[in-house]
Amino acid sequence: GAGVSQSPSNKVTEKGKDVELRCDPISGHTALYWYRQRLGQGLEFLIYFQGNSAPDKSGLPSDRFSAERTGESVSTLTIQRTQQEDSAVYLCASSQVRDSGTDTQYFGPGTRLTVL
Amino acid sequence: AQTVTQSQPEMSVQEAETVTLSCTYDTSENNYYLFWYKQPPSRQMILVIRQEAYKQQNATENRFSVNFQKAAKSFSLKISDSQLGDTAMYFCAFMKRANNDMRFGAGTRLTVKP
Numbered sequence: 001g002a003g004v005s006q007s008p009s010n011k012v013t014e015k016g017k018d019v020e021l022r023c024d025p026i027s028g029h030t031a032l033y034w035y036r037q038r039l040g041q042g043l044e045f046l047i048y049f050q051g052n053s054a055p056d057k058s059g060l061p062s063d064r065f066s067a068e069r070t071g072e073s074v075s076t077l078t079i080q081r082t083q084q085e086d087s088a089v090y091l092c093a094s095s096q097v098r099d100s101g102t103d104t105q106y107f108g109p110g111t112r113l114t115v116l
Numbered sequence: 117a118q119t120v121t122q123s124q125p126e127m128s129v130q131e132a133e134t135v136t137l138s139c140t141y142d143t144s145e146n147n148y149y150l151f152w153y154k155q156p157p158s159r160q161m162i163l164v165i166r167q168e169a170y171k172q173q174n175a176t177e178n179r180f181s182v183n184f185q186k187a188a189k190s191f192s193l194k195i196s197d198s199q200l201g202d203t204a205m206y207f208c209a210f211m212k213r214a215n216n217d218m219r220f221g222a223g224t225r226l227t228v229k230p
Binding site for chain 2: 110
């Protein structure tokens, strides 16, 4: 079946503009995650959704970052007043949640954000 | 909080040889999963192998196998018969079974040489 998809694949924006990144999880996956990956570094957890609610927002770096999810499907990550330090690849992942616990996360291809 | 450490920023191996990537982690949890993900230049994160902490048997997926030492909190990845397509960043990850808290190591860049 279809995997996790993200759009756009690349986004170049000017400092101070707002950007919106989209993630379409695997159908039926109730859990959805956002990560940030700076150049040459590992993954930094941002936020996690179970259904449409976000029980863990602890990774959001500032109040300029927000995310929402609707219909237990699509999620958008919004960055307001972008700064150059926001430049990174933003990765989305989804997983099933079973009675036995959370299953493996499957990743999308990411959105490369460049803030000029 | 859980931490994951990959002490080898870069490694290289000759094609058809075997290479082992190291990973250690620190946790007070007893129920958790461990993963190795591969990230080629295309930047797609691809699951390589997964280990459930309550299972003593080491996970194996074709040419990929792990050496899981729970007491030592070590989770190394062995790649046998290395292929050029194995060239990528490899990330070790830890996830609590009870929730969705997943932590990644900093990664090891593996280059397979012809």
